[in-house]
Amino acid sequence: MTKAYPFEPxxxxxxxxxxxxxxxxxxxxxxxxxxxxxxxxxLRIDDPENGTRRIVLDVGRCIRCxxxxxxxxxxxxxxxxxxxxxxxxxxxxxxxxxxxLARCRGCGKYTCxxxxxxxxxxxxxxxxxxxxxxxxxxxxxxSECKLKLTVLNxxxxxxxxx
Amino acid sequence: xxxxxxxxVNTGACNGCDIEILDVLIPYYDIERLGVKxxxxxxxxxxxxxxxxxxxxxxxxxxxxxxxMPPKPRIxxxxxxxxxxxxxxxxxYALRREYxxxxxxxxxGGTSEFLPVHLYIPGCPPRPEEILYGIALLKNIVEKxxxxxxxxxxxxxLPRESFNAWxxxxxxxxxxxELGYFDGYSLLRRFMELVESSESKEELxxxxxKTINDEGDSRLRYGLEKLxxxxxxxxxxxxxxxxxxxxxxxxxx
Ligand code: SF4
Ligand code: SF4
Ligand code: SF4
Numbered sequence: 001m002t003k004a005y006p007f008e009p010x011x012x013x014x015x016x017x018x019x020x021x022x023x024x025x026x027x028x029x030x031x032x033x034x035x036x037x038x039x040x041x042x043l044r045i046d047d048p049e050n051g052t053r054r055i056v057l058d059v060g061r062c063i064r065c066x067x068x069x070x071x072x073x074x075x076x077x078x079x080x081x082x083x084x085x086x087x088x089x090x091x092x093x094x095x096x097x098x099x100x101l102a103r104c105r106g107c108g109k110y111t112c113x114x115x116x117x118x119x120x121x122x123x124x125x126x127x128x129x130x131x132x133x134x135x136x137x138x139x140x141x142x143s144e145c146k147l148k149l150t151v152l153n154x155x156x157x158x159x160x161x162x
Numbered sequence: 163x164x165x166x167x168x169x170x171v172n173t174g175a176c177n178g179c180d181i182e183i184l185d186v187l188i189p190y191y192d193i194e195r196l197g198v199k200x201x202x203x204x205x206x207x208x209x210x211x212x213x214x215x216x217x218x219x220x221x222x223x224x225x226x227x228x229x230x231m232p233p234k235p236r237i238x239x240x241x242x243x244x245x246x247x248x249x250x251x252x253x254x255y256a257l258r259r260e261y262x263x264x265x266x267x268x269x270x271g272g273t274s275e276f277l278p279v280h281l282y283i284p285g286c287p288p289r290p291e292e293i294l295y296g297i298a299l300l301k302n303i304v305e306k307x308x309x310x311x312x313x314x315x316x317x318x319x320l321p322r323e324s325f326n327a328w329x330x331x332x333x334x335x336x337x338x339x340e341l342g343y344f345d346g347y348s349l350l351r352r353f354m355e356l357v358e359s360s361e362s363k364e365e366l367x368x369x370x371x372k373t374i375n376d377e378g379d380s381r382l383r384y385g386l387e388k389l390x391x392x393x394x395x396x397x398x399x400x401x402x403x404x405x406x407x408x409x410x411x412x413x414x415x
Contacts, residue, residue: 002192005291006298012289015344019284024313026321039243039250045265059308060246061269063286070343073331074321075351084307086283086296090246090268093284096312116318123320126328128404 012081017064019085022057022097026076028116029053029099033068033077042068042077051101051110059085060093074120105138106145165197166297168239169207169231173224173273174256175214178287179242183211185290196297204230209237212273215244215251221258221276228277237300240273241293243286247271250286322354329396330354336392341385349382353389 003010012018022033031044034055041061045054057077068077087093101110102118118139125135141149172180186193187200201207204227214220228236243249248271251257259275273279283296298304322330330350337346356373360366370390377383 002189002195003291005191006196006294006303010291012291016289019308022313025317025319039248039252040264041269043265043267043269056267058247058267058269060282060284061243061249061252061271062284063243063250066343069347070338075347082307083285083289083292084295084304085285086281086292086299087306087308088281088299090274090282091310092306092308093246093282094268094310096310098312098314100315119318120320123322123324124328124331126325126400129400129407 012083014081016081016083017066018080018082019059020057020062020064020066020068020077020079021082022055022095023076023078024097026074027055027097027099028074028076028120029055029097029114030073030117030120031055032071032073033057036067036071037062038065038067039063046101046112048101048110048112051103053099053101053114055097055099057095057097058093059095060090102140104142104145105140106148107142109142111140111142165199166209166237166300167199167201167207168209168211169201169204169227170211171213171220171224171227173212173214173220173245174217174251175242175244179213179244182287182290182293183213183241186293191290191294193294193297196294196301196303198297204228205232207231208235209239210277211239211241212245212277212279213241215248215254215272216258216275217254217256218258219256225276237280238273238277239281239283239296239300240279241283241296242288243284245273246279246282246284247274322358325400326354326357329357329393332396333389333392337385337389340388341381345381346385349385350389353386353393357393 034042034044039061041058043056045056064079066079069079085093099114099116102113102115104111122136122139125132170183185191204210210228210231212224216224240246244251247269248257252271259271262270281296281300283292285292295304299306320327333350337350340346341349356369357366360369370386374383374386377386
């Protein structure tokens with residue numbers, strides 16, 4: 001029997017690897033997916049002037065290997081069962097999640113990680129083991145300030161505040 | 163346009179997409195219902211069905227085929243991720259492509275390097291339904307479903323509170339080794355729900371036992387048992403560290 005498909009809706013089987021989607025509520029902008037994606041379908045674009053980071057997912061470059069789903073630490077990017085991705089305009093394939101970069105506590109410049117990443121890292125520290133407030137105090141530092149702090153700490157005894 | 167006669171060009175595809183094009187021609191999918199016919203020469207074709215990432219060798223043949231088509235309507239349909247944007251072969255030395263900055267999007271490559279493309283059907287390979295859908299879209303039978311989206315910073319949710327989030331990270335790495343990401347992660351989500359819904363250790367133990375008994379799939383049963391034993395291990399380690407620290411600092415219990 002011939003399928004009625006384009007005239008009747010059709011669902012893909014549950015384990016079908018359809019187009020990936022990023023959930024903007026969960027994504028922390030870590031860029032692990034951009035790192036893992038074999039055909040570079042996901043880009044991580046930082047704008048240090050305006051303090052934003054864009055995670056750009058291009059479904060038209062995606063080979064649906066699910067490497068992104070495997071590495072995403074928050075489960076934000078998932079392969080859906082959607083497969084109807086044909087279009088006449090390539091811009092339709094692009095999904096962008098724009099996130100704010102964190103500001104450095106030392107110099108006030110934008111760091112190379114997002115505010116959500118800081119929150120996520122803080123949320124992962126189980127209470128009671130580390131001194132929570134001191135970690136939170138030190139966390140948003142840019143690489144230069146971290147370097148300075150390390151050098152200062154190495155040359156003096158005891159800890160130095162940034 | 164009522165009927166679309168297509169000529170199929172392979173510009174260096176791995177053959178996955180070509181097989182799917184054969185698939186849509188079989189009686190089960192029967193793309194000829196939509197008036198599509200595969201013709202053996204571009205001179206009879208309305209549309210060029212291009213697969214593949216456009217290698218340098220295939221470029222000239224594809225160009226000749228395009229020029230041999232009647233000047234109207236000269237539709238170009240890119241089938242497969244390779245033809246849409248270069249796909250997995252996007253940075254191969256064998257491709258004909260322009261040099262460009264790597265951070266431009268939508269990403270370029272494939273057929274659009276040399277031809278104006280009228281329809282993109284991504285997928286690696288696209289399943290036969292996707293090709294059917296694409297052709298139906300060209301003939302205005304169905305609506306377009308995908309849309310470009312831009313999400314700016316909005317609500318942000320951390321799914322779990324700190325201890326459970328930490329446990330989840332540790333369990334994730336282990337269950338991936340045991341069951342792989344597909345079954346492993348969904349099982350982990352189920353397990354974490356159990357952890358969050360139970361108040362005490364005894365309750366969790368009962369819940370996990372019940373879930374294991376109800377589960378029909380032996381792989382998932384094995385995974386659940388492993389998850390539970392890892393969970394207990396993590397909790398034990400955490401309590402051990404906490405006790406050691408208390409003893410060191412001399413904090414009261
Ligand atoms: S890996 Fe996940 S959390 Fe990180 S940027 Fe990609 S989608 Fe967002
Ligand atoms: S499924 Fe594979 S190709 Fe597609 S975005 Fe994820 S990692 Fe990239
Ligand atoms: S899109 Fe995938 S299946 Fe199709 S030709 Fe390219 S690599 Fe092969």
